[in-house]
Amino acid sequence: MRFSIRARLKSFQYAFAGIAYMLRTQHNAWLHLIATFVVVATGFALRISASDWRWLVVAIVLVWVAETINTAFEHLCDVVQPEFHASVQRSKDIAAGAVLICVIGAVVIGAQVFAPYVLAL
Numbered sequence: 001m002r003f004s005i006r007a008r009l010k011s012f013q014y015a016f017a018g019i020a021y022m023l024r025t026q027h028n029a030w031l032h033l034i035a036t037f038v039v040v041a042t043g044f045a046l047r048i049s050a051s052d053w054r055w056l057v058v059a060i061v062l063v064w065v066a067e068t069i070n071t072a073f074e075h076l077c078d079v080v081q082p083e084f085h086a087s088v089q090r091s092k093d094i095a096a097g098a099v100l101i102c103v104i105g106a107v108v109i110g111a112q113v114f115a116p117y118v119l120a121l
């Protein structure tokens with residue numbers, strides 16, 4: 001197939017549709033959104049440095065990527081095995097565990113970034 005700008009724009013559109021669907025339907029994504037706003041607002045309020053912003057961006061992106069892949073994975077599981085299956089249970093729980101690991105990492109990064117600014121107030 002030949003390269004086409006129109007097809008590339010379409011694939012961006014599909015990706016945005018996926019993100020929009022996740023934001024509409026996933027309650028955990030709402031919590032990530034609130035956390036993202038709080039972290040970004042705190043970053044501006046404390047006037048953190050450019051290098052500290054980099055860490056926050058990494059932490060925020062880490063959580064959103066994990067949640068996005070987890071959501072896609074859950075949907076795939078529901079198609080492959082709509083009825084109860086112990087392996088699906090394990091798989092979904094492990095995928096949710098991946099999100100939790102990222103959230104814990106993000107909290108640690110956030111605490112390390114903000115602590116010096118808060119202590120200097």
Ligand SMILES: Nc1ncnc2c1ncn2[C@@H]1O[C@H](COP(=O)(O)OP(=O)(O)OP(=O)(O)O)[C@@H](O)[C@H]1O
Pocket residue numbers: 026027028070074081082083084085086088089090092093096
């Ligand atoms: N087909 C299934 N077979 C067995 N257990 C399942 C199945 N579907 C879901 N579960 C169990 O229920 C839990 C919740 O599954 P569900 O698909 O509702 O995810 P969710 O609560 O929407 O997850 P998230 O909080 O990430 O949005 C899973 O972690 C798993 O333990």
